[in-house]
Each structure stands twice: as structure tokens, then as C-alpha cells.
Amino acid sequence: NHVTFLGRTFVNTSLYNYALGVAFLIVAIMSPILSSIADYKGNKKAFLRFFCTLGSIACSCLYFFDANHLGLGIFFLILACIGYWSSLVFYNSYLPEIAAEEDRDKVSAKGFTMGYIGSVILQVICFVLLFKKEWFGLNTKGDALKISFLLVGIWWFGFAQRTLTILPKGTPSFNRPDKNIFANGFIELKKVWNHLSSLPVLKRYLFAFFFYNMGVQTVMLAATLYGKSELAIPEENLIIAILIIQLIAIPGAISMSKLSHKIGNLQTLMIAVIVWIGLCIAGYLLPTGNINAFYGLAACVGFVMGGIQSLSRSTYAKLMPETKDTTSFFSFFDVTEKIAIVIGMFGYGLITELAGGSQRNSVLSLTVLFVIGLLLLLYTNKAQNKNSTHASL
Numbered sequence: 001n002h003v004t005f006l007g008r009t010f011v012n013t014s015l016y017n018y019a020l021g022v023a024f025l026i027v028a029i030m031s032p033i034l035s036s037i038a039d040y041k042g043n044k045k046a047f048l049r050f051f052c053t054l055g056s057i058a059c060s061c062l063y064f065f066d067a068n069h070l071g072l073g074i075f076f077l078i079l080a081c082i083g084y085w086s087s088l089v090f091y092n093s094y095l096p097e098i099a100a101e102e103d104r105d106k107v108s109a110k111g112f113t114m115g116y117i118g119s120v121i122l123q124v125i126c127f128v129l130l131f132k133k134e135w136f137g138l139n140t141k142g143d144a145l146k147i148s149f150l151l152v153g154i155w156w157f158g159f160a161q162r163t164l165t166i167l168p169k170g171t172p173s174f175n176r177p178d179k180n181i182f183a184n185g186f187i188e189l190k191k192v193w194n195h196l197s198s199l200p201v202l203k204r205y206l207f208a209f210f211f212y213n214m215g216v217q218t219v220m221l222a223a224t225l226y227g228k229s230e231l232a233i234p235e236e237n238l239i240i241a242i243l244i245i246q247l248i249a250i251p252g253a254i255s256m257s258k259l260s261h262k263i264g265n266l267q268t269l270m271i272a273v274i275v276w277i278g279l280c281i282a283g284y285l286l287p288t289g290n291i292n293a294f295y296g297l298a299a300c301v302g303f304v305m306g307g308i309q310s311l312s313r314s315t316y317a318k319l320m321p322e323t324k325d326t327t328s329f330f331s332f333f334d335v336t337e338k339i340a341i342v343i344g345m346f347g348y349g350l351i352t353e354l355a356g357g358s359q360r361n362s363v364l365s366l367t368v369l370f371v372i373g374l375l376l377l378l379y380t381n382k383a384q385n386k387n388s389t390h391a392s393l
Contacts, residue, residue, distance in 0.1 A: 003015060003070060005070055005071070005074065010353075011349075011352055011353050011357045012229075013222070013225045013229055013349070013352060013357075013359065014349035014350070014352050014353050015074075015349075016077075016225060017221070017222060017225075017345045017346070017348050017349035017352070018345070018346065018349050019074050019077055019078055020077075020078075020081060020221055020341075020345050021341070021342045021345035021346045021349070022078055023077070023078040023079075023081035023082050023085070024081070024085065024338045024339075024341045024342045024345065025338070025342045026078070026082055027081075027082055027085045027086050027089075027334075027338050028334075028335050028338035028339050028342065030082075030086060031086060031089045031331050031334050031335055031338070032186050032188065032189050032331050032335060033186075034047055034086065034089070034090075034331075035089060035090075035093075035188070035328055035330070035331035035334075036184040036187075036188055036328070036331075038090060042169065043169070044090040044093060044094075045090070045164060045167055045168075045169050047086075047087075047089075047090050048087050048090040048091060048163075048164065048167070049160070049164050051082075051083045051084075051086040051087035051090075052083065052087050052156065052157065052160040052164075053083075053157060053160075054079065054082070054083035054086075055079075055080050055081075055082070055083020055084045055086075055087060055156065056083070056153040056154070056156040056157035056160070057083075057153065057157075058076045058079035058080035058082075058083055058153075059076070059080045059083075059149055059152050059153040059156060060149065060150050060152075060153030060154065061076045061079075061153075062076050062077070062080070062146075062149040063146045063147070063149050063150045064146075065146075065149075066142070085334075085338065088334070089330060089331055089334045091163075092313060092330045092333070092334070093329075093330035093331075094167055094168075095107065095108060095313065095314070095317045095330075096317050096320060097168065098167075098168075099317075101317075101318055104314040104317045104318055105257045105260050105261065105265070105310075105311065105314040105315075105318075106257055107314075108257075108310040108311070108313050108314035108317070109253045109254055109256070109257035109307075109310040109311070109314070111310070112249070112253045112306050112309055112310040113250050113253050113254060113306070113310075116246050116247075116249045116250045116253070116306060117250060118155075118159065119246050120243065120246045120247055120250075122151065122152065122155050123239075123242065123243055123246060124243070125151065126144075126148040126151060126152075127239055127243070129144045129147060129148060129151075130144040130145065130148065130239070131236070188328040188331070189328075189331065189332055189335065191328075192328060192329055192332040193332070195321070199319070199321065200383050201319055201380060201383045201384045202316075202319040202320070204376060204379055204380040204383050205266075205315065205316070205319060205377075205380045206316075206332075206333070206336055207376050208269075208373050208374075208376035208377045208379070208380055209312055209316070209333075209336065209337075209373070210336050210337075210339075210340050210373075211340070211369050211370075211372040211373035211376060212269075212273050212276070212308075212369065212370055212372075212373025212374070212377070213312065213337055213340050213341075213373075214340035214341065214343060214344040214369050215276060215280070215344065215366045215367075215369035215370045215373070216276065216305070216308055216309070217337070217340065217341045217344060218341070218344035218345060218347075218348050218366060218369075219276075219279075219280070219283075219301065219363075219366065220301075220305060221341075221345065222345075222348055222359070222362075223245075223298075223301065224238055224241075224242065225359070226283070226359050226363060227241065227294055229357075229359065230288070230358065230359045230360060231286060231287075231288050231289065231290070231294060232288050232289050233289070233291060233294050234291075237291050237294070237295075240295070241294060241295060241298040242298075244295060244298045244299050244302060245298050245299075245301055245302035245305065246302065247302065248298075248299045248302030248303045248306075249302040249303070249305050249306030249307075250306065251303070252302060252303035252304060252305065252306040252307045253306035253307050253309070253310045255303075255307065256268055256272065256304075256306075256307025256308070256310070256311050257307070257310065257311065257314075259271075260311055265311060265314070265315040265318070266315070266377055266380060266381045266384060267381070268307075268311060269308065269311055269312065269315065269377055270374060270377045270378065270381070272304045272307055272308045272311070273308075273370050273373055273374045273377065274374065275300070275304045276304060276308075276370045277367050277370045277371060277374070279297065279300055279301055279304070280363055280364065280366045280367045280370065281364070281367060282297055282300075283297060283363045284360050284363050284364040313333075316330075316333050344366075344369070347362075347365070348362045348365075348366075349362075351365055
């Protein structure tokens with residue numbers, strides 16, 4: 001359970017968490033600069049294309065990863081994460097441009113739903129490749145996994161072209177001087193932060209999002225490692241659990257979108273966060289080797305995972321003021337998310353190391369984040385009730 005990297009011995013799961021933390025830290029630093037350039041030049045589609053290409057190539061390069069090339073694997077893992085998450089900054093910023101305010105919950109949910117459907121199709125292909133490797137003339141599971149990385153990269157790059165063909169190019173903003181274009185990203189973040197003082201509902205919502213999303217993303221990124229190393233779930237059952245999560249996430253995203261139309265976005269998010277608190281406690285108490293209980297937990301995670309992601313994004317889009325610089329506002333949203341993930345992943349990895357490799361305490365500690373997020377959502381809802389501008393929430 002331990003590996004040596006850069007002269008230090010790590011718990012293997014902690015090293016994975018630290019690597020992801022580094023990737024998200026890089027994205028958090030880069031995205032304000034890139035968003036500034038994209039808003040100024042009106043070429044956010046070009047950045048979306050670049051990071052999709054970078055991520056897909058890095059993912060494909062994991063084909064060359066094996067136990068003797070740990071450094072290479074860590075490098076391409078970080079690069080693939082940078083490509084994926086950086087592309088989402090520009091991808092998310094299109095939501096206010098392509099959907100009216102009353103349609104944003106539905107469009108956001110549909111986007112996540114289509115993404116989950118696509119991932120399920122590709123996962124099934126990769127699972128067949130893994131479990132029926134002899135059909136394809138492969139000798140080991142390692143060979144099947146390598147080809148799976150290659151397939152993911154090709155799939156990613158290929159289907160991105162459809163999106164890039166349809167999305168609008170973007171409108172330049174000529175209010176900023178070229179000489180400040182790099183520093184301007186951070187200046188814009190400061191402006192957005194200052195703007196939040198006149199947007200109390202949005203400001204409170206972002207604080208709530210920071211905490212509960214820290215928990216959500218940490219669970220999503222560490223769940224399979226927890227199942228494998230802590231609960232001793234066999235590899236084939238872990239793969240089935242991943243498929244369950246992706247399948248259940250589809251009706252989850254749709255159901256939470258419909259529920260938000262009936263009771264409001266903030267109320268729906270509060271319900272989802274309460275469910276996440278229960279899931280963390282259940283994960284902590286889950287007995288080792290109980291596969292059926294793990295499947296049940298995976299199904300519950302999938303249901304709230306898809307819904308809380310899509311609804312969080314659309315709620316932010318609804319609360320945003322009318323502006324042409326949508327990328328700057330979504331850059332702020334993205335930086336908030338990434339800093340939360342950095343803290344979450346490093347914290348999760350550190351608690352795991354301090355516990356001698358056990359992840360149970362790390363999972364239980366996530367409940368604190370969800371409780372804080374829930375309290376802040378209640379605080380946000382109180383502010384929203386006083387603000388008729390966002391009565392639709």
C-alpha cells in the first residue's frame with residue numbers, strides 16, 4: 001500500500017489524492033489568466049478546443065504507464081486533469097449565452113445527463129475489453145487497461161469536435177488594455193469579489209457551494225480508492241459500482257431539476273446536501289467486504305451526484321448579474337470550486353496518512369463540510385426570501 005516517489009514513501013491512495021490536488025491548484029491559478037484573455041479576445045472556444053486536445057492526448061499517453069514508470073503516470077494524470085477541468089471553465093461559461101434564465105436548470109441537467117450517457121457507453125466498451133480480453137487477443141488486464149486509456153482519449157477528442165462546431169465563437173470585450181491582459185484575470189476576480197457585496201444572495205451561495213462542493217468532489221475523486229483499499233471490494237465489483245453511479249446519475253440529474261421547479265433551487269440543494277451527510281456516515285460505517293451494501297451506497301451517490309452538480313451550476317448562472325463577461329464570473333465560480341477541491345484532496349490524503357492508511361476517518365470528516373454547507377444554504381435561503389429579484393430560486 002506504499003510507494004516511493006521523489007525520494008519519499010507515500011500511502012498509495014494519498015499520493016493519488018496529492019497529485020489531483022496539485023492539478024487543481026494549477027487550474028485554480030491558470031483559469032483567471034485564461035478567462036481574462038478569452039473575454040478580451042472573445043476566443044473562449046479556442047481555449048476550450050486547446051484544453052480538450054491537451055486532456056485527450058495526456059489521457060491517451062497513460063497507455064505507456066506501468067509500475068516502472070510511476071513518475072510518467074503521475075505527470076500524465078496531472079496533465080489530463082488540467083486539460084479536463086480547465087476546459088470546463090469555458091464550457092460552463094456558455095450556459096448563460098445559450099439558455100434563457102428559465103431554461104438553465106433544464107439545459108444544465110440535460111448537459112450532465114448526456115455526459116453520463118456517453119460515459120456509460122464508453123465504460124461498457126472498456127469493461128468488455130477488460131473482462132473479455134481474449135476476444136481481442138490481449139494477454140493481461142494491464143494491456144486492456146492501457147487500451148482503455150487510449151480509447152478514452154480518442155473518444156474525448158472525437159466528440160469534442162461536435163461541441164466545438166456548434167458553440168458560438170464569443171464576443172470580444174475591448175474595455176481592457178492589452179498590456180494588462182495577464183494580470184487582468186486576477187483584477188477581474190477582485191472586481192467580481194467586490195461586485196458580490198451588492199449581490200448578497202450570490203455571495204452567500206458561493207460560500208455554501210465552497211464547502212459542500214469540497215465534500216462532493218472529494219467523495220467523487222476518492223470513492224473507488226476507498227472501496228478498493230478500505231472496504232476490500234474486488235476490482236470487478238468496483239467497476240460495476242462505477243457503472244451504477246453513472247447510470248443512476250442520469251435520472252438523478254433529471255429528478256433534481258424537476259424538483260427544483262416545484263420547491264426551488266436552494267431547497268433542493270439543501271435536501272441533496274442532507275443526503276450527502278447521510279452517505280458519508282453510511283460510508284464510514286460500511287462493513288468491509290459487503291459488496292451489496294457498497295452497490296447500494298454507489299446508487300445513492302450516483303443519484304445525488306448528477307443532480308447536485310447540474311443544479312449548482314444552473315443556480316449560479318441564475319444568480320449572476322446580466323453581463324457580457326460571463327467567462328470572468330464563471331472563472332470565479334471555477335476558482336472557488338478548484339480551491340475547495342485542493343483543500344479537500346490534500347486534507348483527505350493527510351488524514352489518511354495520519355491514520356496509518358485508513359480512509360474511514362477521512363470519509364467521516366467530510367460530514368463537517370456538508371454540515372457547514374447546509375447551514376450556509378439556509379443562510380442563503382433567508383437572504384433570498386428577502387430579495388424578490390431571485391424569487392424563482
